[in-house]
Structures are given as C-alpha cells and as structure tokens.
Amino acid sequence: MQNTKSNKLWGGRFHKETSQLLEEFNASLPFDKRLYKQDILGSKIHAKMLHKCGILTNDEMQSICVGLEQIEQEIQEDRFIFTLSDEDIHMAIEKRLTQIIGEAGKKLHTARSRNDQVALDFRLFVLDCNKTLRSLCLNLIHTLLNIAQDHTKTILPGFTHLQHAQPINFGFLMCAYICMFVRDFERLESSFKRNNYCPLGAAALAGTPYNTDRFYTAKALGFIAPTLNAIDSVSDRDFALDFLYDCSLIAIHVSRLAEELVLWSSYEFKFITLSDAYSTGSSIMPQKKNPDIPELLRGKSGRVFGNLFALLAVMKGLPLAYNKDTQEDKEGVFDTFDTLEISLRILNDLLKTMEIHTNNMLQACKKGHLSxxxxxxxxxxxxxxxxxxxxxxxxxxxxxxxxxxxxxxxxxxxxxxxxxxxxxxxxxxxxDLFASMEARNSYGGTSQQATLIQIQSLQAWLQTAKASMEY
CATH class of the missing domain: 1.10.40.30 (Fumarase/aspartase (C-terminal domain))
Incomplete structure (x- = not known):
C-alpha cells in the first residue's frame, strides 16, 4: 500500500491526506475568516516581539509585517483565495505569508501555538464588540433621556399585572428603561476590564522555552497585562460567556421595551404612532400598519439567549487544556453581536421618530380608578x-x-x-389624577420633581460614561 505525505502545515507525522468529509467537518475557515484583522494585528506584534527578543532578524520581522499588510489588503479587496483545506484563518494567512515572503514566513509561528493564537484573536474581537455595544447603549440612553425630559408632565396609567394601577408620568417610565440600559453598559464595562488580558505567548498550554516578552506583546496590543496562567489562557472562554450573558440581558431589556411599543401602538392603547419609515403593511389588509420592528426585536432575544446556552453547554465538561469543542465558540458570538448591533441601532431610530399621543395617555388614566x-x-x-x-x-x-x-x-x-x-x-x-402623581414625591418616585432628579442624575452619568469611552 503506497502512502503519501500530508500537505498540511501540521502534517509532518501524517502519511495520508485527510478525507474531503473531514475537511468540511473540521474547518472553521468559513466563519472564522471574520477574525482576519485581529489575526494579522496579533501576528505583526508577535513578529516585533520576536525581533525585540533576538529570535527574528530585523529583515525577517520587516518582511513578515510587509507580507501581512499585503494579505490584509488582499482580503479587504476580496482578492484573497480562501481554501477549505487551510482549515482556519490562522493557517490560511500563514500559508499565504510563506508564499509571499518565503522562508521567513515559516518563522512567524515560533513561540506560539494556534491555541493561544485563536484565544488572542477571539478575545480581541469580543473586546471590540464590547466597545461597539457600549457606544450603542449610550446612544439609546441619550435618546430615551430626551424623551423623558420632554414628558415629565405627560400622565399615563402605570400598570401592574397589565391592569391600571396608579398615574405616573411618561418621563418616569422612560427613566425605568434608561436604568436598565445603564446597568447593561456597566456590565459590559466591567467584563471588558475583567477580560482585558493577553493570552498570546501561552503557546499550546505550558508556555514556551523561547526567551519571549509577553508584557511587551500585551502592552502593544492594548491589554492591561498578559494572562497569568498558560493552561488557563488557552482553554478559557469566560470572556465569550461574559459577553453573551451581557448581551442576553440587553436583549431582555430591548424585548421588554419592544413589547411596550407593540401594545402602545395598538388601537386599544393608541399611546404612540410608529413612523411609516419603521413600519410595514399587510399583503391582504390595506388598512394595516404593523409594528414589525418591535416584534422582531422581541423575537430576536430568543436567538441571543440560545447562543449563551449553547456555549455554556460546550464548555461545561471540557478538561484542560484546549479542546476542539471550543471551535463552536465563535458562530454564536458573531450572531449575537450582529443581532444586537442592528437591534440597538434600529430601536434608537424608531424611538426618535415615533409620535407620542399625550391626550390618549391622559384619557386612559380616567379608566381603572387610578386614584x-x-x-x-x-x-x-x-x-x-x-x-x-x-x-x-x-x-x-x-x-x-x-x-x-x-x-x-x-x-x-x-x-x-x-x-x-x-x-x-x-x-x-x-x-385628582395629577395631584395623585405629584403626591409620589419620594426619592425615585413619579412626581415631576422626583422624575427631574432622576433625569439630572442620569444625564450626569451619561456624560461620565461618554468621557470614559473617549478615554
């Protein structure tokens, strides 16, 4: 029986080519190619660290960086040829780099493994997503604050059990949702700080015998410091679970507000009218104006929760260190980020353009004996x-x-x-309904004065949060 050598970059000890079925089952390239920017950035900093430590010559380091920049341009211009047999974005880039610059490209992988390489790329991606969602939360909070400030005298029924309970003002109700999104921002901010440590240099699981400088690498990539333990570094996906949990709570709050918008826009409530630009019609009933955006926002929360549960299930039984199971960590995170990014953007636009019917809210207060x-x-x-x-x-x-x-x-x-x-x-x-609302002047209450105190506090918080993002 004649054996042939594997052409894989890792194929030195293999004597047969992998089956086509394995190629399809094993490859993550169709989805992890999204990490190309993070992979190229990490590789450039790794090359510079290797040069600093005397492992690469200056010419080799320069050649590697120039080659990586060419690859990045090829991918951005859709000229890069992705091949399923390359398995993942890391191998695809390394293979192309060697084609461009020759032997120096083979030296780039010195003192690192795909295990710490993917941990770095994915962590950088998640941290970037974290910043984006924090910024979108601030935009949404700003929009809700503007609505709240305009409606501290707008009376509507407050509900418990979806039954008329007591008169409140619409600004007070908006402040309740603002408080939810403030907590969402703070959760993202907390998890960003907790996970802002660099795994690169942990190598496969036990560190490297080469004389490297992980502190240089961490600082150059914008991290606080390198991760402390190598075996934890390559197997940890807490940063992704933190992100998915934070996103799940955002999705809950978006869904709750969306449910209110669906109810308020109905003829039974008629508290608001959604802009035609953010509504749809019926294919058979010409009179219909459907609140499809709030309904989709409400529905998309389920897929966000599902992505969290899926990764929890993947991670629950994994021994140390790296296991191929964790290849299943990315698609759910990608999907969650994409879902929430557009959800927060369109919710913000919808709120800015909706019409608020203050008289209908007042008339609703005259039902249900609110006083x-x-x-x-x-x-x-x-x-x-x-x-x-x-x-x-x-x-x-x-x-x-x-x-x-x-x-x-x-x-x-x-x-x-x-x-x-x-x-x-x-x-x-x-x-008197207005007197009833004004009587609830305790801290955090629904009187106009108490609501204005909440708005002022939230505005001050927003300015501090914006400053922290700019920093």
Whole structure:
C-alpha cells in the first residue's frame, strides 16, 4: 500500500491526506475568516516581539509585517483565495505569508501555538464588540433621556399585572428603561476590564522555552497585562460567556421595551404612532400598519439567549487544556453581536421618530380608578381611619362610580360624600389624577420633581460614561 505525505502545515507525522468529509467537518475557515484583522494585528506584534527578543532578524520581522499588510489588503479587496483545506484563518494567512515572503514566513509561528493564537484573536474581537455595544447603549440612553425630559408632565396609567394601577408620568417610565440600559453598559464595562488580558505567548498550554516578552506583546496590543496562567489562557472562554450573558440581558431589556411599543401602538392603547419609515403593511389588509420592528426585536432575544446556552453547554465538561469543542465558540458570538448591533441601532431610530399621543395617555388614566389608593391614603392620614377600613370605604366608592358609569376621578364632591358619612368633602382633592402623581414625591418616585432628579442624575452619568469611552 503506497502512502503519501500530508500537505498540511501540521502534517509532518501524517502519511495520508485527510478525507474531503473531514475537511468540511473540521474547518472553521468559513466563519472564522471574520477574525482576519485581529489575526494579522496579533501576528505583526508577535513578529516585533520576536525581533525585540533576538529570535527574528530585523529583515525577517520587516518582511513578515510587509507580507501581512499585503494579505490584509488582499482580503479587504476580496482578492484573497480562501481554501477549505487551510482549515482556519490562522493557517490560511500563514500559508499565504510563506508564499509571499518565503522562508521567513515559516518563522512567524515560533513561540506560539494556534491555541493561544485563536484565544488572542477571539478575545480581541469580543473586546471590540464590547466597545461597539457600549457606544450603542449610550446612544439609546441619550435618546430615551430626551424623551423623558420632554414628558415629565405627560400622565399615563402605570400598570401592574397589565391592569391600571396608579398615574405616573411618561418621563418616569422612560427613566425605568434608561436604568436598565445603564446597568447593561456597566456590565459590559466591567467584563471588558475583567477580560482585558493577553493570552498570546501561552503557546499550546505550558508556555514556551523561547526567551519571549509577553508584557511587551500585551502592552502593544492594548491589554492591561498578559494572562497569568498558560493552561488557563488557552482553554478559557469566560470572556465569550461574559459577553453573551451581557448581551442576553440587553436583549431582555430591548424585548421588554419592544413589547411596550407593540401594545402602545395598538388601537386599544393608541399611546404612540410608529413612523411609516419603521413600519410595514399587510399583503391582504390595506388598512394595516404593523409594528414589525418591535416584534422582531422581541423575537430576536430568543436567538441571543440560545447562543449563551449553547456555549455554556460546550464548555461545561471540557478538561484542560484546549479542546476542539471550543471551535463552536465563535458562530454564536458573531450572531449575537450582529443581532444586537442592528437591534440597538434600529430601536434608537424608531424611538426618535415615533409620535407620542399625550391626550390618549391622559384619557386612559380616567379608566381603572387610578386614584383609589390616594383616597384610601387620605382617609388614613386625615380622618384617623385604619387602613383596612379606608380600603373598604374606597372599594365602596369604586363600586358606586362604576354603577354610574364613571371613573372614580370623575365623581363630584356630592357624589363622593354620599357614599359613606366618614368621607369629608376635602377628600375630593385626593381624586385628582395629577395631584395623585405629584403626591409620589419620594426619592425615585413619579412626581415631576422626583422624575427631574432622576433625569439630572442620569444625564450626569451619561456624560461620565461618554468621557470614559473617549478615554
């Protein structure tokens, strides 16, 4: 039986070519070619470090860097020929580099492994995505703050169990979503700092016998420092899981806001009208204007959660160090980033262009007896009535209003006092919807003053966050 040598860069001990089926099953090149910029940057810095440490000559280092720049241009101009047999972006670039500059290209892989190389490329990519999403969160927060500031006097029903509960202002409601996205930004910021360490130089799993300088490499690539332990460096994907978890929470918050937009844009609510530029119609019903963007935003959260669960399942049983299973780490992260990037962009544009119907919000407050709690509180505070009795009296008032086909807030003084002799005329002022909202002036409450304090605090936070991004 005649054996032939493998033509793989790693194929020295192999005597047969890999099967075509294995080529297709094993290759990550169709998706990890997206990491070409990170791979080329890491390779250039690695070459410079090898030269600094006397492992490469100046000519070799210069030749490698020039060759890598040519490869980057070829890829950007769509002239680079990707071949499935190269397996991944790392081997494809190294093979092409050797074709361009000859033997010097074969020296680039000195003192590193594909294990630490892919850990570096993927980590750089995730950190770049982290910055992009933080910037998009800030844009969204800015837009929501503008809406909040314009609507501190716009009354609408606050809901619990999706039932009318108490009157609040629309700015206060927007501040609630802003607080969610502030936490999202801070989570991304925290995970960025936690994972901003350089794995390059860990080699396969145990470090390298060459006299290298990992601190130089880390600093040149913008990291805080090199990772501490080589075997952890090549097997760690916590940075990707952190990112996917952070993204999952962003997706939850986007989905919750999207659900509100779907409800508010319906004829039953009619609190908002979405711009025609961000709506679609029906193929059969000409009167329809569908909130497809909020619905898609709501639906896309599922795929983001799925990507997190998938990587958790991949990592849960892996022994140290590197295992091929972790090749499954990238596609979910790529998909999650792409999904959230466009979601945050289009949500921001949709919010900027929607029309807010303040009168419809006010009219909705006149349904559901939103001032009932205020009447009970008034009786407790001003009439020395125990809360449970005040609660019962207020329930009688609600039933009486409904018998007249009115909202509690629409009862006259005479009608209110007719319900129970313990209700004084002064209690009528407790039924005013705006007064009800303004009464909730505690820190974090829905009064206009309390809402403006929240807005001012969030505006100050936003300026600090923008400054930290610029730094």
């Amino acid at each position: 009932a709690t205020d009447l009970a509180d008034f009786l407790v505070t001003n009439c020395d009535i125990p809360f449970r009795e005040a609660h019962h009296i207020t329930g009688e008032a609600v039933a009486y209003a409904e018998s007249l086909g009115k909202d509690l807030s629409e009862l006259s003084i005479e009608e209110l006092c007719r319900i129970n002799p313990k209700i004084p005329k002064q209690a009528h002022k407790a039924l």
